[in-house]
Amino acid sequence: MVVTIGTALAVSGAALALGVAGVSTAFGVKAAGIAGAGAVAENKDNFKNALVLQALPQTQTVYAFIIALLILMGAGLLGGGVKELSTAQGLVMLGAGAAVAITGISAIGQGLVAAAGIVSCSKNQDAFAPSIVFSGQCETPAIFGFIASLILLIVGLGVLG
DSSP: OOOOHHHHHHHHHHHHHHHHHHHHHHHHHHHHHHHHHHHHHHOGGGHHHHHHHHHGGGHHHHHHHHHHHHHHHHTTOSSSOOOOOOHHHHHHHHHHHHHHHHHHTHHHHHHHHHHHHHHHHHHOGGGHHHHHHHHHHTTHHHHHHHHHHHIIIIIISOTTO
16 A cells, blocks of 8 residues: 555545544534533423534534545545545645535534524524524535535545546
8 A cells, every 4th residue: 555645635634624523513512512401401391402403513523524535535545445646636635624624613603503592492482493593504614615625526636436
């Protein structure tokens, strides 16, 4: 197996994507979970709304996981022979990982907004839909980062084909 600088950059991109998004999701889910625990302690009927809102920041890690898999597949590290990636190809894969990692930090803010939504819903059940919308707005950067990374990998490098 030949490990080039390009391969090392690609693996770094996959690790960066999943690591940063994963830690950010953990902070977001923590914030919402704390609020959820308090809301459920007041009234167990608050559980379903709290659970849905707490789950929202996890999508950033899902996006990062998909990008990390595509990077590793593109480098030939999953199910195929390791490719001798050029430094330029490795830099593109690192960039794709960085894009989804940096925009995945939005999971922290999303968790904080979800926490506020959980508190709102515990006081007024009609606040659930607006709370979903407010929390969803925080995810927009992560969606853009995910799409940009997909374009880089699939269209730019032809990772899947």
